Amino acid sequence: NAGVTQTPKFQVLKTGQSMTLQCAQDMNHEYMSWYRQDPGMGLRLIHYSVGAGITDQGEVPNGYNVSRSTTEDFPLRLLSAAPSQTSVYFCASRGIEMMNTEAFFGQGTRLTVV
Amino acid sequence: QQQVKQSPQSLIVQKGGISIINCAYENTAFDYFPWYQQFPGKGPALLIAIRPDVSEKKEGRFTISFNKSAKQFSLHIMDSQPGDSATYFCAATKETSGSRLTFGEGTQLTVNP
16 A cells, blocks of 8 residues: 655756646545745744645645646646745645545655755 | 644654654644654654643544644654654644645654664
8 A cells, every 4th residue: 555655756856947746646536735834933834735626725825736637646837836835745645535534644845946 | 834833843852761752833723733753755744632621632643732822733652762853743634624734843853762
């Protein structure tokens, strides 16, 4: 059982470059979300999805796009990378049942923008 | 604006001691309060969670105390072990909001042998 898989694990981008962070889950979870982790700030929600075809903005959405064409995948796109987007990115998923509230996280993608 | 405030930022305890991490929240709509444990290079993993209908939840050496009127909750780690050394995050959410968690700033716990 792979859980939540993120690729790549590490990435270095130049300012202005674009890239897609991949996230896939094999638990048939409806809910998926993207967070960024910065020192002293905890994890902050970027975008989230409550199901295929449905996405919405979180706390820090600027500079990021998402789409959800399947239940399994939830890619995060950086259209024009900026040094302020240097961070560790985590994808999470959760089942829809009210009592199944555990969110499972991937291993993270460490992104450096130079 | 941080809706969940966590303290301390770092904590050093001796093996066998008690580790205490505190959190305070603002949004009274929150109805689920998990604690996550994160080891270096790994994603956060659920450690223990509580709902506001109880004031305390215990799982092994880990206990959450919850004070609804004060909008505060805390994690107690009894008999702390070197293997507990990690970063701990409190979080809060409304259960119907999916996987939208609001996290505290994190506490780096070091347990010395």
